[in-house]
Amino acid sequence: MHKIVGGREAALGQFPWMVRLGYQNNPFKSELKFLCGGSLISRYYVLTAAHCVDKWYTFILAVARLGEHLVYRDPDCEGKVCAPRVQDIPFSRFQKYEMYNYDGNSEGDITLLQLRTPARLNDFVKPICLPRGDIMENQQNYLGAGSDVIVAGWGATDSSNRQQARKLQFTNIPVVDLDECRAVYTREVDESQICAGGTDGRDSCSGDSGGPIVQLISLNGTLQYFVLGVVSYGKSLCGSTVAVYTNVAFFMEWILDNIYK
DSSP states (O other): OOOOBSOEEOOTTSSTTEEEEEEESSTTTSOOEEEEEEEEOSSSEEEEOTHHHHSOTTOEEEEEEESOSBTTOSSOEETTEEOOOOEEEEEEEEEEOTTOOTTSOOTTOOEEEEESSOOOOBTTBOOOBOOOHHHHHTHHHHHSTTOEEEEEESSBSOTTTOOBOSBOEEEEEEEEOHHHHHHHOSSOOOTTEEEEEOBTTBBOOTTOTTOEEEEEEEETTEEEEEEEEEEEEOOSSTTSSEEEEEEGGGGHHHHHHTOOO
16 A cells, blocks of 8 residues: 655645545444545546455545545635535446456556545546556556656655545656566566656555556546556555556556446
């Protein structure tokens, strides 16, 4: 699991596609425990990591929380601007990438979660764009070594205490060559993954798994955010070296084949 280390606080509504995944160890009585993140990609679907579905042996994935900003206040307000209350929506089904095996390698660490009811879209709850067109055909232009991406989440902000952030955090990290990850990790790293970070202690960390790495891209003269990666894994000492992310573009055919609404 990952956190945002070396980041800064997001503005209200800056990343309206961000999702928190809530778990329970007793689905009828226990408080929600938020262990992973995700991205809203349509009114019915959340994109996250496969290990966020099957890693938490004592917890059951219960809801997607949409429209969160400050974890201790609902509704969220900044100045005179207030967002609607958060939406906690249960899941009707999930679809893990078929080849993923948490106990083996981490390739294909990606899952689609279908919401039981559609998200109510507003200025603070909006889907993010999936890769298409030129992004798919010329990935090196967007994810080549040195490219800048943004990672966001409510994960821990310090490796020493693992305390999760009380306000959405984000940071910019550089994409690096996959060989840098291969030099750090014993697991196989291939073209279905992205290697990023390792600069100035900026990183994702505990609680950020499944969340997105995004980039602001101009297509057809319009600037839009696109989700390019999913937080997969890194070192327990967050910010100490590069981390590994699932490459969303590599799985676009699978994503489109498994979206039914």
